[in-house]
Amino acid sequence: MNKIKIIIRREYLSRIKKKSFLVMTILGPVLISALWLIPFLLSQTTDSKSNFIIVDETAEHQPNAEPLFKDKLKNSAEVNLTYSDDLEKAQTMLREGLCDAVLEIVGANAMPPVKSFWFFGKSEPSLTARQSIENQLTALYKDYYLKSNCGVSEKDIAFINNPKIDFYSKNIITGEESYPEIKMGLGMVAGLFIYFFILFFGSQIMRSVSEEKMSRVVEVLVSSVKPVQLLLGKLIGVALVGLTQFLLWTVLTFAVITTIQSTSSEQFAKPQTNNVVVNERIVSAETYQQAADAQPATEIIQGLFSINYGVIIGMFLFYFITGYFLYASLFGAVGSLIDVDTDAQQFSLPVTIPLIIGIVCLSMVINNPSGPVAFWLSIIPLTSPVIMMVRIPFGVPWWEIALSAGLMLITIWGSILLTAKIYRTAILLYGKKITYKEIWKWLKYKN
Amino acid sequence: MDILKVCSVTKAYNNHVALDNVLLNVKKGEIFGLLGPNGAGKTTLIRMINQITAPDSGEILLNNHRLNKTDTDIIGYLPEERGLYRKMKAGEQAIYLAELKGLSPRVAEKRLRQWFEKFDIANWWDRKVEELSKGMQQKIQFITTVLHEPQLLIFDEPFSGFDPINVELLKTEILNLKAKGATIIFSTHNMASVEEICDTIALINKSKKVLDGAVKEIKQRFKNNEYEIVVPVGNNIESLMVDGCEVISKEDNGEMETAVLTIERGRNAALLSNILLKTDIISYKEVLPSMNDIFIKTIRDYE
Numbered sequence: 001m002n003k004i005k006i007i008i009r010r011e012y013l014s015r016i017k018k019k020s021f022l023v024m025t026i027l028g029p030v031l032i033s034a035l036w037l038i039p040f041l042l043s044q045t046t047d048s049k050s051n052f053i054i055v056d057e058t059a060e061h062q063p064n065a066e067p068l069f070k071d072k073l074k075n076s077a078e079v080n081l082t083y084s085d086d087l088e089k090a091q092t093m094l095r096e097g098l099c100d101a102v103l104e105i106v107g108a109n110a111m112p113p114v115k116s117f118w119f120f121g122k123s124e125p126s127l128t129a130r131q132s133i134e135n136q137l138t139a140l141y142k143d144y145y146l147k148s149n150c151g152v153s154e155k156d157i158a159f160i161n162n163p164k165i166d167f168y169s170k171n172i173i174t175g176e177e178s179y180p181e182i183k184m185g186l187g188m189v190a191g192l193f194i195y196f197f198i199l200f201f202g203s204q205i206m207r208s209v210s211e212e213k214m215s216r217v218v219e220v221l222v223s224s225v226k227p228v229q230l231l232l233g234k235l236i237g238v239a240l241v242g243l244t245q246f247l248l249w250t251v252l253t254f255a256v257i258t259t260i261q262s263t264s265s266e267q268f269a270k271p272q273t274n275n276v277v278v279n280e281r282i283v284s285a286e287t288y289q290q291a292a293d294a295q296p297a298t299e300i301i302q303g304l305f306s307i308n309y310g311v312i313i314g315m316f317l318f319y320f321i322t323g324y325f326l327y328a329s330l331f332g333a334v335g336s337l338i339d340v341d342t343d344a345q346q347f348s349l350p351v352t353i354p355l356i357i358g359i360v361c362l363s364m365v366i367n368n369p370s371g372p373v374a375f376w377l378s379i380i381p382l383t384s385p386v387i388m389m390v391r392i393p394f395g396v397p398w399w400e401i402a403l404s405a406g407l408m409l410i411t412i413w414g415s416i417l418l419t420a421k422i423y424r425t426a427i428l429l430y431g432k433k434i435t436y437k438e439i440w441k442w443l444k445y446k447n
Numbered sequence: 448m449d450i451l452k453v454c455s456v457t458k459a460y461n462n463h464v465a466l467d468n469v470l471l472n473v474k475k476g477e478i479f480g481l482l483g484p485n486g487a488g489k490t491t492l493i494r495m496i497n498q499i500t501a502p503d504s505g506e507i508l509l510n511n512h513r514l515n516k517t518d519t520d521i522i523g524y525l526p527e528e529r530g531l532y533r534k535m536k537a538g539e540q541a542i543y544l545a546e547l548k549g550l551s552p553r554v555a556e557k558r559l560r561q562w563f564e565k566f567d568i569a570n571w572w573d574r575k576v577e578e579l580s581k582g583m584q585q586k587i588q589f590i591t592t593v594l595h596e597p598q599l600l601i602f603d604e605p606f607s608g609f610d611p612i613n614v615e616l617l618k619t620e621i622l623n624l625k626a627k628g629a630t631i632i633f634s635t636h637n638m639a640s641v642e643e644i645c646d647t648i649a650l651i652n653k654s655k656k657v658l659d660g661a662v663k664e665i666k667q668r669f670k671n672n673e674y675e676i677v678v679p680v681g682n683n684i685e686s687l688m689v690d691g692c693e694v695i696s697k698e699d700n701g702e703m704e705t706a707v708l709t710i711e712r713g714r715n716a717a718l719l720s721n722i723l724l725k726t727d728i729i730s731y732k733e734v735l736p737s738m739n740d741i742f743i744k745t746i747r748d749y750e
Binding site: 007010222223224225428430441 | 461494497498499516519520522524526528529530531532533534535543544546547548588591592
């Protein structure tokens, strides 16, 4: 037992002292803070605007008629619109670089009743800009048609144009509002974080084991300690490195965010619930508009404040540690099979595939966090660390968590036993090509 | 008194027997040569003594008890495949390995400083192993093997990778360790060093022990009545022979004639007196077979 401690200490200290650890420790909080602060900052940035010239020719063939769209399109955050009657003049300006694009709108006596043509200079107008203009044109034409051909009043048109129905969800037990998008984001971040952690530290175990084998130092080591002790010491030592890193990240991130918040407090103040009263049954057009106009960031911030972090952090730590032990032990087995001239890929691929499956199925799980795919992937131990973390912010029945956690612990026990069997034979096989058939034989050995 | 007893040990891998009913006794304080061709099973046996693997049947006794967990602390092992952590500093690494053998870091460091002085590598203490020459790495590994002052030392090909000067240094140290009471198991192909330092040997071939005993006794056993005689030049040595004596080879360096003879038992006196009637004898001695010859002969006979 005492010898395991010595091994843990070396594995831990030798990694903590590395420069790369320091770099990661500093870089991590910067990245995490950035992730947290981006919504705040996004709401305040102003992009450089594109200038479009609209040439509205819809009135051309109908004397006395007004152009349908002139001066009616709204400028958006990215786009600044000006109007002109002279297409050639506008095109000359485009050639000279005085604007970014020219849109010619032509009336037609067919379906579609209006056609538009884009002319662009250096680069094509962005898809979002084009879509926003297209939507506006469609809406304006609809309004025009309703008014002139169907005789609908302006008030009715305004009402018709506000048909979007929003969902607000509220937990019946806690009475708290739920923010599915935020949970989605949080689940994703937690899941991906575990994925990267497992991959990063798992491959460290793999490399470290194969280095000991290739440098032959392992023979001296196993003449002093049991191979299992060596393996466990390594697993625990590296786990502690991971936890230290995580702890430092949390503390530093918290420090960075608090500092930034306190230096410009009003920008990051917790927003008041000022826009929408959710449980009000009838939301009038005005309040709706108010909500729509509100900065999208405030909703995100409100969401971030609404999450129950206790459960998430607890479960995160559980899957963070167990997922690591499961994969790291398997990676350890892989490492013991690698020799100078063997290809690591053939053995490491089977271990990484379940992780990749989890990542591939992530979007499916997010779309339906309690569906069968999500359920099974969060129960099966090889995918559960990533997938369960994605699901947890949405709320998971306790028995599912218990089942998943229980299976996880049993599987870790099994995988460490399995790894120990492979490991103790493979580390001392120098310069011999190891096949899967042989590994199978080792697993069947009694002692 | 025997420090180590290997009792009828058998070990088989997938489809080949590595050790077949091997029986060995190593006396306390001796240097025991474990000899045998490549793949004979020496490394398997050594690994068993180090509890890296376990025998399928039979048992190994150390100080008259079955090997147990704490025994690793009184054994020092220098494997044939040398290796240290490349990225770790020399001193730090040696302390780590000593700690794994149950030494406290303070004692380990004190002893290490002395060894580093002795081997003239004190200023490499804080260098990473990968920056050191191969010879220096070997020295460090030797030090880590003996640092915890084990009762039983196992050296697998200790001299490979050393230059002649360091081989001498190492030999002296090994003999020093013996003088201090350590028992040494010495596995090698280098028969010259076996003659020089081993008290007892065991020869393993194809997983079986085929020969063992004290080096002197084995040489006596294998001697085939060969003698070397040196006489002044100009005597035709063949003409001086008596019945039961035969010249195997002879050589003439201009001053002396050297010949190797076989002499049947009891014919020495007759031959020598016959020679002395005609000429002087500059030297006369019995030729014992070299360990090298014994090694080759035993392995050939076995096959």
